[in-house]
Amino acid sequence: MEFEKDLRVTETNIPGLLVFDLSVHGDNRGWFKENWQRAKMTALGLPDFGPVQNNISFNAKRGVTRGIHAEPWDKFISVATGEIFGAWVDLRPGDSFGRVYTTRLDPSKAIFVPRGVGNSFQALEDGTAYTYLVNAHWSLEQKKTYTFVNLADPELNVQWPIPLDECELSDADLHHPMLKDAKPMAPRRT
Amino acid sequence: MEFEKDLRVTETNIPGLLVFDLSVHGDNRGWFKENWQRAKMTALGLPDFGPVQNNISFNAKRGVTRGIHAEPWDKFISVATGEIFGAWVDLRPGDSFGRVYTTRLDPSKAIFVPRGVGNSFQALEDGTAYTYLVNAHWSLEQKKTYTFVNLADPELNVQWPIPLDECELSDADLHHPMLKDAKPMAPRRT
Numbered sequence: 001m002e003f004e005k006d007l008r009v010t011e012t013n014i015p016g017l018l019v020f021d022l023s024v025h026g027d028n029r030g031w032f033k034e035n036w037q038r039a040k041m042t043a044l045g046l047p048d049f050g051p052v053q054n055n056i057s058f059n060a061k062r063g064v065t066r067g068i069h070a071e072p073w074d075k076f077i078s079v080a081t082g083e084i085f086g087a088w089v090d091l092r093p094g095d096s097f098g099r100v101y102t103t104r105l106d107p108s109k110a111i112f113v114p115r116g117v118g119n120s121f122q123a124l125e126d127g128t129a130y131t132y133l134v135n136a137h138w139s140l141e142q143k144k145t146y147t148f149v150n151l152a153d154p155e156l157n158v159q160w161p162i163p164l165d166e167c168e169l170s171d172a173d174l175h176h177p178m179l180k181d182a183k184p185m186a187p188r189r190t
Numbered sequence: 191m192e193f194e195k196d197l198r199v200t201e202t203n204i205p206g207l208l209v210f211d212l213s214v215h216g217d218n219r220g221w222f223k224e225n226w227q228r229a230k231m232t233a234l235g236l237p238d239f240g241p242v243q244n245n246i247s248f249n250a251k252r253g254v255t256r257g258i259h260a261e262p263w264d265k266f267i268s269v270a271t272g273e274i275f276g277a278w279v280d281l282r283p284g285d286s287f288g289r290v291y292t293t294r295l296d297p298s299k300a301i302f303v304p305r306g307v308g309n310s311f312q313a314l315e316d317g318t319a320y321t322y323l324v325n326a327h328w329s330l331e332q333k334k335t336y337t338f339v340n341l342a343d344p345e346l347n348v349q350w351p352i353p354l355d356e357c358e359l360s361d362a363d364l365h366h367p368m369l370k371d372a373k374p375m376a377p378r379r380t
């Protein structure tokens with residue numbers, strides 16, 4: 001991991017999917033980072049997305065893989081410890097439907113995933129802690145209205161560093177539809 | 191760590207310092223938790239504190255100790271991996287000035303620390319990731335206006351699990367004043 005980078009944002013091939021370099025300060029104790037900083041980041045182009053929920057998943061073993069999930073809210077995602085390989089798929093109706101972006105995130109990186117972009121990741125280290133902020137509340141009742149795509153879809157052709165058949169997945173994530181059968185995320189009601 | 195607890199809040203001897211039990215869901219991949227959930231937690235009495243910044247510190251070794259810091263904002267604190275022993279000291283002017291609360295936090299706990307209450311912790315495991323949300327932006331320029339107390343003050347008599355002289359501390363944290371010389375946190379300007 002690289003320390004003392006300047007805070008910086010990079011656009012991707014998926015509109016609105018933004019990758020951040022974070023400034024991580026190392027010392028005798030370990031390190032410290034501003035993981036999300038509204039003023040500095042909105043100045044660089046992060047939407048003022050108004051988080052209402054912070055989730056953390058702990059991924060016990062290298063290879064744990066979760067996704068591909070698009071819920072009707074924005075996500076600001078990063079890693080507290082460990083490293084992930086992430087894959088994002090545009091599931092909004094329109095020209096960019098089906099576009100894929102992949103990258104690795106260590107604690108010195110973060111990514112803003114806009115509503116309607118499917119999210120997935122594979123832990124590259126044992127004990128990877130993944131943390132994210134969202135701007136609407138998840139609910140079990142509404143889960144059936146969320147949009148899912150299969151991690152193994154050959155059309156997406158994600159180059160997972162660890163083959164999926166050697167990985168821990170949830171039962172739900174084994175059974176999502178392929179992209180051709182996925183329902184695009186409905187636009188936000190206005 | 192205890193899994194599948196009900197979300198619950200407990201008051202402490204320091205007014206407004208609230209301890210949360212979080213519901214952590216374990217499965218074949220590891221675990222998942224809603225670390226902060228505005229609607230459910232405000233319903234239980236958490237102030238609607240409006241975070242604008244999320245900080246993460248990584249504490250490489252058991253014994254790393256940080257504090258005691260009171261900045262002019264509220265903090266919602268928890269652990270992503272590992273465990274801490276925390277100590278909080280009321281530094282607001284008034285009857286409760288100098289009161290101390292201590293407890294351990296594993297990932298199934300969180301604590302809301304209101305503005306003016308000094309915050310400190312000791313990592314109890316190697317690789318403890320500590321994460322918190324705050325409702326105002328830190329700045330280096332204003333750091334000299336923040337309030338600090340010495341971790342080793344005998345008047346506070348915090349029973350640190352690992353003796354401080356065996357711990358990694360920052361140079362700044364070695365030199366904070368004792369409680370009797372600390373300046374109470376100025377009330378919020380209205």
Ligand SMILES: Cc1cn([C@H]2C[C@H](O)[C@@H](COP(=O)(O)OP(=O)(O)O[C@H]3OC[C@@H](O)[C@H](O)[C@H]3O)O2)c(=O)[nH]c1=O
Nearest residue numbers: 055057066067069071119120138139170215222223224
């Ligand atoms: C997302 C979410 C889940 N849960 C519970 C339900 C299950 O008991 C447990 C795990 O839920 P899963 O749906 O299996 O989550 P997971 O596969 O880890 O996916 C989550 O993390 C990756 C994210 O992309 C995705 O938004 C989110 O659904 O946590 C909650 O209590 N609150 C939540 O916000």
Ligand SMILES: Cc1cn([C@H]2C[C@H](O)[C@@H](COP(=O)(O)OP(=O)(O)O[C@H]3OC[C@@H](O)[C@H](O)[C@H]3O)O2)c(=O)[nH]c1=O
Nearest residue numbers: 025032033034245247256257259261309310328329360
């Ligand atoms: C708090 C903070 C710090 N920093 C930088 C300054 C230093 O380069 C580095 C570490 O800062 P310290 O003041 O040494 O932080 P630390 O001793 O870890 O204390 C922090 O964590 C515990 C918290 O109680 C406290 O609010 C906070 O100051 O991070 C930032 O860039 N942004 C911040 O918000």
